[in-house]
Amino acid sequence: MISAQGIEKQFGDLKVLKGVDLTVKQGEVVSIVGPSGAGKTTLLQILGTLDKPNSGSVFINDTEIQSLREKELARFRNENIGFVFQFHQLLPEFTAVENIILPALIAGKNKSKSEKKAREILNFLNLKDREHHKPAELSGGEKQRIAIARALINDPDVVFADEPTGSLDSKNQEELQKLFFSLRDEFNQTFVIVTHDLHLAHLSDREIKMKDGIVI
Structure with missing residues (x-):
């Protein structure tokens, strides 16, 4: 489903990624682990189309990301990729449902149908009473x-x-860890996770270990 070949990334004289190859299958929960400075987040940003490599290629479902123009890339990202960051980055003035449907509205989807779907997801996440x-x-x-x-919207x-x-206490960490695997089991959802959380990494279907810009 995801195939990356020969990914290199350099910032000035600093070579952060030094020829990374990896594949991810549909429905896998894959963790990328390694010490700070290993290149994990840079690799994640390239795989997620938020950054471009200096060399190498990324394919997601047979689409070569490097071949897409900026508008095509933005559309592909919106329709095919979801992102979760350490700090939730929710918009403070919007309700839970309003925050959830933003990517759907950007994609031009019907607002009422998107709100209905958002409520269904909230129900699955045991947050139905938090929608407002x-x-x-x-x-x-x-x-x-x-x-x-x-x-997921x-x-x-x-x-x-x-x-x-990374920003959660141990109880919420455990709940979130379980949630990733529930979503994988229920919806065959694929996750690629950069983490220092060794418990989460060990639970994953596969760990990709990085050091000094390469997979070890």
Whole structure:
């Protein structure tokens, strides 16, 4: 489903990625682990089309990302990729449902149908009673689950998550870990997760270990 070949990335004189190859299958939960400075987040951003490599190629479902023009790339990203970050990045003035449907509205989807789907996702995440709450009224774990709901609203082929449990306490970390696998089991959802959370990494179907810009 995802294939990356020969990914290199350089910032000035600093070579961050030094020829990374990897594949991810549909329905896998894959963790990318390694020390700080290993190139994990840079690789995730390239796989998620948020950044471009200096050389190498990325294919997602047989689409070569490097071949897409900017507008095509933005559309592909919106329709096929979900993102979850360490800090939820919810808009404070919007309710849970309003935050969740933003990617659907950007894609030009019907608002009422998107709201209905958002409520269905919230119900699955055990957050049905939080749909009208704004971020300031939610706990850290609830905010992160809302962020996951937002990532899922367009039925993405893959969700990329960057340290998704990093800002949570141990109880919420455990709940979020279970949620990734529930979503995989229920919907065959693919996750690629950069994490320092070794428990989450060990639970994953596969760990990709990085050091000094390469997969080891």
